[in-house]
Amino acid sequence: MTVSSDDLQVSITTKDACVDFPIFDAKSRSLKKTVMGVVGGNIDSGARVPIIEALRGITLQLEHGARVGLVGHNGAGKSTLLRLLAGIYEPTRGTAAIRGRVAPVFDLGVGMDPEISGLDNIMIRGLFLGMTRKQMEQRVDDIADFTELGDFLDMPLRTYSTGMRVRLALGVVTSIDPEILLLDEGIGAVDAAFLEKSRRRLSELVERSGLLVFASHSDEFLRELCDTAIWMEHGQIKQHGAIDDVLRSYKGHAG
Amino acid sequence: MRQVAWSGVATAQRSGRTYGAALDDLRTGWAQRELWAHLGWQDIRQRYRRSVLGPIWISITMAVTAIALGILYAGLFENDLSRQLPNILVGFIIWGFISGCIAEGSEVFIANNGLITHLPAPLSVHVYRLVWRQTLFFAHNLVVYVIMLVVFRQDLHWSSLSAIPAFLLLVVNGLWVALLLGIVTTRFRDMAPIIGSVVQLAFFMTPIVWIYQDFLQSPNPSIAERARLAELNPFLHFVEMLRRPMLGQPQELRYWIVVLVITVVGWALALSTLRRYRARVSYWV
Numbered sequence: 294m295t296v297s298s299d300d301l302q303v304s305i306t307t308k309d310a311c312v313d314f315p316i317f318d319a320k321s322r323s324l325k326k327t328v329m330g331v332v333g334g335n336i337d338s339g340a341r342v343p344i345i346e347a348l349r350g351i352t353l354q355l356e357h358g359a360r361v362g363l364v365g366h367n368g369a370g371k372s373t374l375l376r377l378l379a380g381i382y383e384p385t386r387g388t389a390a391i392r393g394r395v396a397p398v399f400d401l402g403v404g405m406d407p408e409i410s411g412l413d414n415i416m417i418r419g420l421f422l423g424m425t426r427k428q429m430e431q432r433v434d435d436i437a438d439f440t441e442l443g444d445f446l447d448m449p450l451r452t453y454s455t456g457m458r459v460r461l462a463l464g465v466v467t468s469i470d471p472e473i474l475l476l477d478e479g480i481g482a483v484d485a486a487f488l489e490k491s492r493r494r495l496s497e498l499v500e501r502s503g504l505l506v507f508a509s510h511s512d513e514f515l516r517e518l519c520d521t522a523i524w525m526e527h528g529q530i531k532q533h534g535a536i537d538d539v540l541r542s543y544k545g546h547a548g
Numbered sequence: 549m550r551q552v553a554w555s556g557v558a559t560a561q562r563s564g565r566t567y568g569a570a571l572d573d574l575r576t577g578w579a580q581r582e583l584w585a586h587l588g589w590q591d592i593r594q595r596y597r598r599s600v601l602g603p604i605w606i607s608i609t610m611a612v613t614a615i616a617l618g619i620l621y622a623g624l625f626e627n628d629l630s631r632q633l634p635n636i637l638v639g640f641i642i643w644g645f646i647s648g649c650i651a652e653g654s655e656v657f658i659a660n661n662g663l664i665t666h667l668p669a670p671l672s673v674h675v676y677r678l679v680w681r682q683t684l685f686f687a688h689n690l691v692v693y694v695i696m697l698v699v700f701r702q703d704l705h706w707s708s709l710s711a712i713p714a715f716l717l718l719v720v721n722g723l724w725v726a727l728l729l730g731i732v733t734t735r736f737r738d739m740a741p742i743i744g745s746v747v748q749l750a751f752f753m754t755p756i757v758w759i760y761q762d763f764l765q766s767p768n769p770s771i772a773e774r775a776r777l778a779e780l781n782p783f784l785h786f787v788e789m790l791r792r793p794m795l796g797q798p799q800e801l802r803y804w805i806v807v808l809v810i811t812v813v814g815w816a817l818a819l820s821t822l823r824r825y826r827a828r829v830s831y832w833v
Contacts, residue, residue: 314831376830380668383563383827390563395668403666408597409590417590420583421667 303393303472303503305355310384312348312373312528347373348528351387355504362515362536363508364543365525371508374525375399375475378506393503396422396471401462407451411442411461414450418465436464439494460491467494474502478509512540563827570823577672584673588680606688614640614692621757630700632759637696638791639756641689645718646786647747648682653726654733654743661833671822671829675730679722686715693794703796711793714804718790721811724818731825734832754783782810 348370355361355378363371376382377389379397404421405414415436419429437446440460450458499505499518509515515522515536522539524532532539563569577584596602617640618633625632653675657664660674697704733739755778763775778784789803 317832376665380563381665381830383830385831397667399666403662406590406594408594413590417586420580420586421663421669426582426586 303357305353305378305389305391305393305473305504307351307353307377307384307387307389309387310348310351310377310389311346311386312377312382313385314345314347315342316345317342346528348377348384350529351377351384353378353523353530353533355506357503359504359506360499360519360521361506362519362522362539363506363525364510364515364522364539365531369525370528371525372399372477373528374523375477375506375508378473379475391473393472394423395473395475396466396469396502397475397477398466399475399477401459401466405450405458405462408449410449411440411446411453412437414461415446415465418462419469422466422469422471424469432468436468439467439490440464463491463494467491467498469498470501471498472503474499474505476505476507476509478511512544515540565824565827567819567823570819570826573670573822573826574672577670577676580669580673581676583669584677584680587677588684591677591681592684603688606685607691610637610640610644610689611692611695617757625758625762627759627762634696634700634702634795635759635791636757638693638794639787641686641693642718642787642790643751643754643756644689645682645686645722646783647751648685649679649722649725650729650747651744652678652682653722654729654740656726656730657734657829657833658730658737658740664830664833671730671826672727675723675726678726679719682722683719702794705796707799708793708796710799711790714790714793717807717811718786721786721807721814724811724814728814728818728821731821731829734829735825750781750783753778753781754787756787760784760788782806785810 351374363374365371373382375397376399377384378391379395380389380391381397383389404418406417409417412433415433416426416429419432420426424432437443440446440457440463442457442460445453445457450461453461496518499507505518507515507518519536521534522532522536523530524539524543532542592603592606596605599605601608614637615633618629618636621627621636622629622632652659656674656678657671663669663674664671729739729743733743760775760778763771763778766772766775785803785806788800789807791797792799792803
């Protein structure tokens with residue numbers, strides 16, 4: 294396996310990457326031994342400060358064009374893995390090298406300010422996703438069209454319903470040109486007609502992006518967007534392969 | 549054509565506990581000034597949204613406090629109002645900036661935990677945003693200063709322009725203070741209230757409402773003796789360095805020397821902290 298020396302090549306390479314969370318306010322007494330449950334990572338209380346080993350021994354090589362689905366139980370480490378791949382968490386042990394512009398879409402609500410107008414929120418969200426002011430100004434009409442919010446865009450965000458907020462956030466997110474796109478599930482709460490429309494936009498976005506990692510519980514959605522998949526369990530990669538194989542063994546295991 | 553001027557790339561390109569990674573953080577954060585400049589403005593507009601006067605309230609609040617305290621202390625110290633009030637007003641404006649950088653700096657990462665754990669951006673973005681916001685507050689307060697210059701004419705001359713580099717030095721110090729305190733308080737949450745009380749105490753120990761020179765020249769030798777102790781207070785040097793030119797008083801070199809030494813030492817401390825703990829902040833918030 295060779296790492297491309299070409300700097301322009303989009304890729305994510307991790308080697309034996311671990312993510313350990315120190316939990317400063319946990320009473321270490323109540324965590325006397327390492328607890329291993331179905332849900333969550335491993336808790337190691339041997340150290341002075343209890344540590345949650347959220348990810349262990351992650352070795353991955355994702356190149357341009359990769360379309361990877363992430364499956365696993367709640368707390369298996371899907372979201373943490375996405376944050377590792379985004380560069381938000383630098384591995385506590387091991388290495389991670391990320392080449393390319395990362396656009397993480399984990400929580401549609403983050404960075405949204407309820408007191409300012411929808412249009413202002415579009416601008417701020419875009420800037421956070423790495424766009425320039427000019428690029429966002431070019432896209433604002435397209436986003437406004439897509440959201441179907443009309444005059445509401447001039448109203449403060451707090452007057453929006455949950456569904457309207459999701460429309461706005463999805464509109465911005467799907468308008469950008471990411472090199473590495475990291476999607477976390479939970480893009481729900483929209484009506485059926487809008488969902489159909491946003492699906493098309495989402496797939497277009499995925500096609501534009503150089504590299505996709507997508508965490509979801511929906512088989513249908515995963516099969517539509519991804520060709521390979523990673524099965525996470527207890528913070529480790531249990532299986533990494535073609536999407537159908539991984540989904541089959543994951544479902545077989547769960548059932 | 550991919551540019552490195554983006555958060556995800558550069559922070560990830562040089563990672564780990566190196567000075568290179570720490571400097572990258574500061575550099576790529578600076579490159580994102582469109583983002584933090586916008587957010588800084590937004591913070592100010594946001595605070596006064598739905599109020600009729602908006603950000604003018606910043607200036608009004610400052611003016612009211614300074615005038616009231618000016619009258620009070622002019623009476624207490626038996627000073628001329630035309631001398632006491634400008635002193636207090638300018639002192640307040642400068643102290644507002646200093647205490648803002650310290651108090652808000654100690655919560656800069658804790659307050660932004662949502663953004664830090666959801667979007668890969670250099671840590672310095674949050675620091676730049678904070679200091680920029682404080683700078684905007686300062687600018688709003690300058691309106692009151694200008695009005696004061698009309699009412700109580702000060703003896704300004706060319707050397708008063710040294711207020712500009714003095715303020716820039718204050719900004720450079722605000723950056724390391726917010727960076728350092730931000731990282732430390734994210735790990736040790738008890739530090740935030742401690743810093744809060746220290747700042748409050750420092751307000752009284754620093755010549756803001758009282759005039760340092762008056763005490764130095766006090767006929768009572770024990771007061772003059774004790775006033776000299778105030779020189780040990782680093783805040784005195786920051787305040788005097790900027791206040792003297794703003795009131796048309798002659799500069800004194802020693803304030804600049806003390807401030808420059810603090811700047812160098814502070815940045816060295818902040819950089820080594822950033823190098824060691826930059827990658828830990830997202831784990832700690």
